[in-house]
Amino acid sequence: MAEPTGRLPDPPPARSPDLSSGSFPGPPPAGFPAPERSPGGARLLRGVEYAAPSGFRPLLLDLHLPAAEAHRPVPVVLFLHGGGWRTGSRGRFGPAFDSWRESPFDLLVRAGLAVASIDYRLSGEAVFPAQLHDGKAALRWLRSYGAGLGLDADRVVLWGESAGGHLAALLGLTAGRPELEGEVGAPGPAATVAGVVDWYGPADLRTMQRQSRPDAVTAADAPDSRESLLIGAPVPQAPDLAAAASPVTYVSADAPPFLLAHGTADRSVPCAQSEQLARALRAAGCRVSLRLVEGADHLWTGLQEQETLFREALEFVLRLTRPAPAAPGDTPETPRIPETPSPDTSESPNPVPPRP
Template sequence: MKQMQSIVLFIFLCAASPLYSQIVTIDGIPKDTAYTPYSAWVKIKKDYPNVTRVYPDLPDGVKAENNIVYVTLPDTPYGKRDLHMDVFRPGKCEEYPALVMVFGGGWRTGSKEAQVPMAQKIAAQGYVTAAIEYRLSPEALYPAAVYDIKAAIRFLRANADKYGIDPNRIAITGSSAGGQLAALVGFTGNMEEFEGDLGNNEVSSNVQAIIDMDGILDFTTPSESLGDNTPGKHSAGYYWFGATLKEARDKWVEASPMIYAGKDSPPILFINSTQPRFHAGRDSVISVLNTFDIYSEVHTIPNSVHSFWQVHPWFEETVDYMVSFLDRVFKNEEK
């Protein structure tokens, strides 16, 4: 009953406070409820009144398993802590490529539920999709989120037979902050300093493809630290790193995916809004990948805003780009 009351409180606060940061405690853990699919829709429709919300809709033939515990953190400041994922897969007993899906929200807010509609839709196209939870900055600073996501990949690879996954065909995607995390995780492969020790460490956290939706690749670009120059305000990076760029430049650089692009990087798809801030580092990464003849693809959605993936009609266009790219990489289907 206590857990149910907490969930109800969380849903109410997300709906009632769509535009402002508000820290609440859910099951003893601090959560920022500011960014939800609802709040994104409210903000976007001010300038685009014809956009409509995207809702979960499980397609026929797709199986769902919700709130799978992929790791238990035994000792945190908030006690024992489970991290969860929702897995969607085609109904046939076959082996499919997998897509790990990372939500966005400035490394501070958001939830895995935001990725569920997209996860359901892509699963119907012949993929096992996993919308994952990870720790946000009110709970744990960088690099905790990186450790969590890599643990989720290792969990899926270790349990590939159970979920019908081809362990040699795993991709990762994310939107906004989730896009930055997806790129960082994807480009760092099995680098020990990013692995953490959250279970299944004998299994690789490598991925074979990356999809980045408006996630930055360079934290040192001025737009990311601009908020720290305003008295009484801070950037999203400050809250995640626990320090400004000037105070801890090494951390901000270390978390910039662009510095890890190289000869072993997987193919990557960029799906972008028309807002230049969220393209930071993209062209530099593509230049490096081109040097090693590694495939990359860019789609900029015309007249779009950040969070375009959260509303119709951009949701459908985004899914089409994603599936086309995944088919090309994993099924040798050029479209």
């Protein structure tokens, strides 16, 4: 069966759906797929089209919404999947979380957040900056359509892992740069980026090769590397392209707060990449927290601390998106942090191989 898509000709009126009843008031807004209920109880709009690049597949997002009606617009996590820019899809938070009884998407929703998890064009479909343009189209979509869904487009945190972490960092650092917006999706202003969670993402394509571990699984400078395929040329032969695709190039004093997390034994993306980005952000006077996880490989492979790392990132998001007091002396709402679940050990599925 073909995946449902929702093509959106015009933004819906600025109304907040009654999510407590399990449906929108009346039929779903024009162009939206029928809402579903996720296994964790969240409201789910699956396969909403946020852009349709000419000559390419439609770009879809899944929108995870709180089950109960909120008293005020809810902040949003815009999630970008990993996969070396070559593979991956919006339905997966990362292999380390496949065995969780409750998905990370549902946990974020239970904490009072909405989640927009997006697909973007892969390097086999289009080279950089297509991926950046797709992410920016998603931010504009949130600004255009968020009010009608009860979303707060002024409180959006980007969260990505691996290649998605790279794109999250790029999107956060290039906000307000109209020359980098591209022509994909609807025009208009973008949602406001309140912060970035970057899990083990590349930061500077030009330095990855020399920073790599002796046991690295790939060579970033090779003609067929993920990085070379992303920019459409071998990294050493295209330094300007490599720089344009590197988050460190765009660091400035007005960057949003960053949380960087990286394993010290990462054989795919050296942890020196996150250290380099953290140094650049600090030198520019930006707020950045760097979490180095001793002995962890890429994707948190073999690590038992996924709960801790997820919880730290969730707390970071909630701190950034906590609403300001409505009046002097008011006490802001206390963020709700759900308990993270233990892995589902009722079955013994085949292990998921590490993704390059």
